[in-house]
Amino acid sequence: MATILIMDHTGDTRHHFDPSDSxxxxxxxxxxxxxxxxxxxxxxxxxxxxxxxxxxxxPTAEETLFYPRLVGG
Incomplete structure (x- = not known):
């Protein structure tokens, strides 16, 4: 199983998927x-x-991390 990990203002969300399943x-x-x-x-x-x-x-990566743009001020 591979994982898509999405970071945002609420924390993180993980979605698992099987790269061998089209x-x-x-x-x-x-x-x-x-x-x-x-x-x-x-x-x-x-x-x-x-x-x-x-x-x-x-698809061979165990985990792909997505993070939002940093916003400075």
């Missing part, structure tokens, strides 16, 4: 596109706790 993978790709078009950035965890920004869904 319907679930299509849903995950659509959700990725929706979130990134809404201004979210996406990152996956790499070795040693590092994160890397991604521009497309990596």
């Amino acid at each position: 319907e679930q993978l299509a849903w995950a790709n659509a959700r990725f596109a929706e979130l990134t078009s809404d201004g979210y950035s996406a990152a996956v965890r790499k070795s040693h706790g590092e994160a890397a920004l991604v521009r497309a869904l990596d």
